[in-house]
Amino acid sequence: MENVTFDYKFYRIPKRFFKEDMFRDMTNAAKVLYGILLDRKCLSDSNGDARRDEYGITYIIFTIEEIMNLMNLGNKKVNKMLKELEEHGLIYRRHQGLGKPNKIYVYDLLKADNSNWLPKQIIFGKGSSNEKEVL
Numbered sequence: 001m002e003n004v005t006f007d008y009k010f011y012r013i014p015k016r017f018f019k020e021d022m023f024r025d026m027t028n029a030a031k032v033l034y035g036i037l038l039d040r041k042c043l044s045d046s047n048g049d050a051r052r053d054e055y056g057i058t059y060i061i062f063t064i065e066e067i068m069n070l071m072n073l074g075n076k077k078v079n080k081m082l083k084e085l086e087e088h089g090l091i092y093r094r095h096q097g098l099g100k101p102n103k104i105y106v107y108d109l110l111k112a113d114n115s116n117w118l119p120k121q122i123i124f125g126k127g128s129s130n131e132k133e134v135l
Contacts, residue, residue, distance in 0.1 A: 011035035014109045023088065029077070030084040034106075036070065037062065037091060041106040051103075057118065059094070059103040092118055 013035040017023045023031075040060045044050040050058045067078045085091040090109070093102040105118055 011039050012110065016109055026084055026088060027081065029071070029073070030081040033067065033071065033078075033081045034085055034090055036067075037085075037104060037106045038108060038110070041108070053094075053103065057105060059105050061101050062104055063101045 011032065013031055017026065017031045017034075037060065040062060041050075041058060044060060045058055051061065052058055064075060064078050064082075067073070067082075068075060071078070073081075082091065082093065086093065090107050092105040092107075094105065095102055107118075
């Protein structure tokens with residue numbers, strides 16, 4: 001028998017999605033998309049080429065079209081999944097305007113400490129005093 005070596009590459013999907021009640025209503029497709037987005041973020045961080053905003057927070061650029069092609073899904077389905085992830089506090093999309101793709105901030109469920117993963121200034125704008133809790 002020939003000894004074959006495989007270079008397994010896979011997306012990590014947190015077990016919490018299947019064990020915790022707060023994620024029970026999430027579709028499996030949205031859970032897979034989260035794994036893909038988290039992979040992109042972690043890859044950027046580990047390669048040292050992470051995109052960082054004015055607060056030093058890592059974000060990714062992943063267009064709707066790229067997600068549609070990768071997952072073989074339509075525009076409506078992809079947008080619905082992204083909205084699901086936003087509603088669960090797993091991503092935040094920051095609009096850039098002028099036909100540019102959104103910046104996507106990905107919450108890392110796999111990290112032990114995620115305090116202040118997204119500065120309030122990003123969500124509420126600079127100088128905002130709104131004290132709404134973010135994850």
